[in-house]
Amino acid sequence: MAGIKDVAKRAGVSISTVSYVLSGKRSVSKETKQRVLKAARELQYSPNAGARMLRGDRTHILALSAPMYETTDYNNYSVFFLKTVQRARKYHYDVLLLAGDDEEQDLARIVESGLVDGVLMLDVNIDDSRIDIARNSSVPFVAIGDPGDTSALNAVDTDFTRMGREAVGRLADAGHTKILFVGAHREDYERGSNFLIRLRDGALFEAHRRKVEVVVTYQPKGDMAGIQREMKSILAQHPDITAVISQSNIIQLGNLTTAITRLGYRIPQDMSVLSAGMGGEAATLSTPVDEMPLLPEVVCQRAVDIMMDVLDGKQRRCGTLELTAARYFERGSIAAPRSEHRAGSVPISDSARSADSVSDAPSVSDAHSVSDANPVPDAGVPDVRIREAA
Amino acid sequence: MAGIKDVAKRAGVSISTVSYVLSGKRSVSKETKQRVLKAARELQYSPNAGARMLRGDRTHILALSAPMYETTDYNNYSVFFLKTVQRARKYHYDVLLLAGDDEEQDLARIVESGLVDGVLMLDVNIDDSRIDIARNSSVPFVAIGDPGDTSALNAVDTDFTRMGREAVGRLADAGHTKILFVGAHREDYERGSNFLIRLRDGALFEAHRRKVEVVVTYQPKGDMAGIQREMKSILAQHPDITAVISQSNIIQLGNLTTAITRLGYRIPQDMSVLSAGMGGEAATLSTPVDEMPLLPEVVCQRAVDIMMDVLDGKQRRCGTLELTAARYFERGSIAAPRSEHRAGSVPISDSARSADSVSDAPSVSDAHSVSDANPVPDAGVPDVRIREAA
DNA sequence: GGTGCGAGTCGAAAAGATTCGATGACAGAC
DNA sequence: GTCTGTCATCGAATCTTTTCGACTCGCACC
Known part of the structure; x- marks a missing residue:
C-alpha cells in the first residue's frame, strides 16, 4: 500500500527523483540512489498498476486469446499458456488469459480499454474474425499459428x-x-x-x-x-x-x-x-x-520475443510469418x-x-526439415484432392 | 481511443454527467441519458482500464496463481484455467494467469500493485508459502484445494x-x-x-x-x-x-x-x-x-462465486472450507x-x-458420498502407517 | 415573497506514477 | 568575475475516470 510519495518522503527526496531512480531514465547520484532503493525496500514499495497504465505508455500486460471450441483438446492447449506466461515474465510482462465464451467481444473490449500492450492469438482459424480486430486495433497482435492473412499482424508457427x-x-x-x-x-x-x-x-x-x-x-x-x-x-x-x-x-x-x-x-x-x-x-x-x-515452447517463445521487438520498435507491426522446422x-x-x-x-x-x-x-534426432524438396506454392496445396475413406 | 471527454463533448454534457449515465449512480433525465448513450455508441467508447483502476475501487481482474513443478501434469491443469476464466467472465471479470518460475514473488508483486481485486490459488500444498502472502494481503484469496490453514483465506475443494x-x-x-x-x-x-x-x-x-x-x-x-x-x-x-x-x-x-x-x-x-x-x-x-x-468445473465455479461474495461483502474474507462430494x-x-x-x-x-x-x-452414477461412515478426524489420518511396496 | 426541496447538471479534486522543463550547484574556460 | 556546460534534483503538468459538493432550476408550501 506504500506509494511513491511515501518512498520519497522516507528517502528525503522528491517524487520525481524516486521515479528516475527506479526507471533509470535520468542519472541520479550514487548516494541518493541508494537511499531511495533502501526506502523502497523497507516500505515494500510496489508501483500502482493503475497509475502506471494511465500515465505510462506500457501496461506490462499481454492478452492471450485462447478460444475454446467443443472439440478443442484441452491437453495440448495448456502447455501453450504456460510457455507463453513463462516467456512473458522474462520481459516483466504478465498475461491476461482470454478464454471466455465470447472470445471476439472480450478481445475487442480489452484492446479498446488499453489494458494490454499487445495480444497473442492461439488456435488461429482460416478467416479468423479476430484478424479484423487486429486491423482496427492500436495495439500489436502476434498470432501463434498461421492466419493466412498477415497484413494486420505478425505470426509464428511450426511449419x-x-x-x-x-x-x-x-x-x-x-x-x-x-x-x-x-x-x-x-x-x-x-x-x-x-x-x-x-x-x-x-x-x-x-x-x-x-x-x-x-x-x-x-x-x-x-x-x-x-x-x-x-x-x-x-x-x-x-x-x-x-x-x-x-x-x-x-x-x-x-x-x-x-x-x-x-x-x-x-x-x-x-x-x-x-x-x-x-x-x-x-x-x-x-x-x-x-x-x-507440436513445439509449444519454441513458438510461444518466439511469439513473445517478436511482440517485445514490435513494442520496442525493433520490428514492424505486421506482415511477417515465421515458420519453425518440425522435429x-x-x-x-x-x-x-x-x-x-x-x-x-x-x-x-x-x-x-x-x-x-x-x-x-x-x-x-536433430531438428530436421525436408531438404531440397520443391517448396510448397504460396497459394496452398494445388490440384490435390482430399480422398477420404468411405 | 475515444475517452469520456469525447463522449461528453459529442453529447453536449459534462464529463460527470456521462459518468453518471454510464454508472447509473445518480439520476439523469431521460433525454440526456439517451444522447449520452448514443454518443458513446457512436464513438465506440470503452473506459480506460488504467484510469478506472486508479480512481475506482475495482479493477475487475482476478489473479489465478498456478505454480508449476517439474512433475506437474499439464493435462489436468488447463481445464482449471479455462473453467475459472469462463466463470469469472460471468461476473465481468478477467483473469491474469500467474504461472511463472517465481510464483511467490510474482504473487506478492501483483497483490501489492493493486492490479487485481482477488487471488485464486491452484494446486495448494501443505504449508504453502502463498498463505503468508494472503495473510499480509489487502485483497481476498480463495484456494482451490485445501490449504489446511484457512485463517487467511477461504477454500473450496473436492473431498x-x-x-x-x-x-x-x-x-x-x-x-x-x-x-x-x-x-x-x-x-x-x-x-x-x-x-x-x-x-x-x-x-x-x-x-x-x-x-x-x-x-x-x-x-x-x-x-x-x-x-x-x-x-x-x-x-x-x-x-x-x-x-x-x-x-x-x-x-x-x-x-x-x-x-x-x-x-x-x-x-x-x-x-x-x-x-x-x-x-x-x-x-x-x-x-x-x-x-x-477431478471436478474442475464444480470447484472453479464455486471458487469464483465465493470470491465475488467476498468482494461484495456478502461473505467473510476467510475461514471457510467448502468440500464437494466426489462422483x-x-x-x-x-x-x-x-x-x-x-x-x-x-x-x-x-x-x-x-x-x-x-x-x-x-x-x-449419481453424486455419491460415503453414507454414514465415521467422519475422518480433523487431525488427519490417525495411527495409519503408510506401507510401501519394496 | 421567502424558504425548502428534489431533480438534473456541472466543476473540480482526487487517485499515483511518469516526464518535461526549470533550477541550483559547481567545475572549468576565458 | 563572468560565462558556459553538466549533473543532480525538483515542481508541476499530465493521463482518464469517479465522485463529492455545489449550483440552478422549477415547484410547493407557509
Whole structure:
C-alpha cells in the first residue's frame, strides 16, 4: 500500500527523483540512489498498476486469446499458456488469459480499454474474425499459428505443411506406398483450424509428389469401439495399407495402436505408425510411437520475443510469418513394409512381445526439415484432392 | 481511443454527467441519458482500464496463481484455467494467469500493485508459502484445494479424503481384501501436494477401518517398461492383490491396464481397476476404467462465486472450507475377486477379447458420498502407517 | 415573497506514477 | 568575475475516470 510519495518522503527526496531512480531514465547520484532503493525496500514499495497504465505508455500486460471450441483438446492447449506466461515474465510482462465464451467481444473490449500492450492469438482459424480486430486495433497482435492473412499482424508457427510432407516422405522413403491418415475431429477441419488442415494437406501434397496413395479418415466417435470398427473396415477395404499417420490426441493414438495390434498387425513389422502435430507424449505409450510433436515452447517463445521487438520498435507491426522446422523423434514404430504382408493374418498376442522390446527414453534426432524438396506454392496445396475413406 | 471527454463533448454534457449515465449512480433525465448513450455508441467508447483502476475501487481482474513443478501434469491443469476464466467472465471479470518460475514473488508483486481485486490459488500444498502472502494481503484469496490453514483465506475443494475412502470402500464392498495403490510421482507427495496426500491417506484410513490391506507404490520412471517391471515385481511379492487404485495420469493408467493385461490378468475378472483423482478421461481408454475424477468445473465455479461474495461483502474474507462430494463413474472395471485366482496364470491374449467387450458411453452414477461412515478426524489420518511396496 | 426541496447538471479534486522543463550547484574556460 | 556546460534534483503538468459538493432550476408550501 506504500506509494511513491511515501518512498520519497522516507528517502528525503522528491517524487520525481524516486521515479528516475527506479526507471533509470535520468542519472541520479550514487548516494541518493541508494537511499531511495533502501526506502523502497523497507516500505515494500510496489508501483500502482493503475497509475502506471494511465500515465505510462506500457501496461506490462499481454492478452492471450485462447478460444475454446467443443472439440478443442484441452491437453495440448495448456502447455501453450504456460510457455507463453513463462516467456512473458522474462520481459516483466504478465498475461491476461482470454478464454471466455465470447472470445471476439472480450478481445475487442480489452484492446479498446488499453489494458494490454499487445495480444497473442492461439488456435488461429482460416478467416479468423479476430484478424479484423487486429486491423482496427492500436495495439500489436502476434498470432501463434498461421492466419493466412498477415497484413494486420505478425505470426509464428511450426511449419505444419512441411511436417505433413516429411511424415509422408519418411514413410515413402521406408518403402510405403499406401498410407492411412487418421485426422482429428472432422469439425475442426470444417471450422478451418489452420494447423490441422495444413498438416493434412502437406501430407497429401507430398503423397502426390511421391506418387504414393494417402487415404484420409477422421477421429471416429465412440472411443475404442469406434476406432476398432473404423480401422477394421478401412483395412479390409484397403488391405495394401502398410502405414498410419495419426493426427489425433494421445489417448486416441494409444487406442489406435491397440486397435491395430488387436486386428493382428504388429507394429512396426506389419504396420508402421507415426504421430504428427500432437502433444509429444507418444514416447510414454505402451507402444511408443515415432512422433513429430507440436513445439509449444519454441513458438510461444518466439511469439513473445517478436511482440517485445514490435513494442520496442525493433520490428514492424505486421506482415511477417515465421515458420519453425518440425522435429522428428524416433521410437521404433516405423519399418519397411513387408511385401508378404497379408491383412487378417494370425493375431499376434500382445503379451508374446517381451517387455524389453519396449524402448527406453526416446532417441531424439536433430531438428530436421525436408531438404531440397520443391517448396510448397504460396497459394496452398494445388490440384490435390482430399480422398477420404468411405 | 475515444475517452469520456469525447463522449461528453459529442453529447453536449459534462464529463460527470456521462459518468453518471454510464454508472447509473445518480439520476439523469431521460433525454440526456439517451444522447449520452448514443454518443458513446457512436464513438465506440470503452473506459480506460488504467484510469478506472486508479480512481475506482475495482479493477475487475482476478489473479489465478498456478505454480508449476517439474512433475506437474499439464493435462489436468488447463481445464482449471479455462473453467475459472469462463466463470469469472460471468461476473465481468478477467483473469491474469500467474504461472511463472517465481510464483511467490510474482504473487506478492501483483497483490501489492493493486492490479487485481482477488487471488485464486491452484494446486495448494501443505504449508504453502502463498498463505503468508494472503495473510499480509489487502485483497481476498480463495484456494482451490485445501490449504489446511484457512485463517487467511477461504477454500473450496473436492473431498479427496472421502474419495480415497470411497475408492477403498467400493472395492472392499466388492469383496477385495488386498489392494494396490499406485500413486503419482513420489516427489509430489514429498513436497506436500495436498490433494494427492489426502486421497492416499483417505484410502489408507478406510482400509484400516475395514480391515483390508493396502499396498502403496508410486509412479515408476521409465514409462511402460518401468510400470510393467514394477507391477510384475509387486504382484509376485503380493499374489493375493486383487484390485488396483490408480492416482496417476491417463497415459500411465493406460499403461497400467496394459501391463496388468500383459501379465495375464483379465480386467475385471482377475484384477479390478479404479482410477481416482485424475482427469476424467478413463472412459476413452482401450480398457475403460471406473473413475472418480477431478471436478474442475464444480470447484472453479464455486471458487469464483465465493470470491465475488467476498468482494461484495456478502461473505467473510476467510475461514471457510467448502468440500464437494466426489462422483463415481462406472465403466465395468470392477468385479468381485476370484477366490481361485492364481498369479502367473496363462496369459490371456489381448486380441482374444472381442471388440464388443469394449463398453460404450460410461454409465454415470449419481453424486455419491460415503453414507454414514465415521467422519475422518480433523487431525488427519490417525495411527495409519503408510506401507510401501519394496 | 421567502424558504425548502428534489431533480438534473456541472466543476473540480482526487487517485499515483511518469516526464518535461526549470533550477541550483559547481567545475572549468576565458 | 563572468560565462558556459553538466549533473543532480525538483515542481508541476499530465493521463482518464469517479465522485463529492455545489449550483440552478422549477415547484410547493407557509
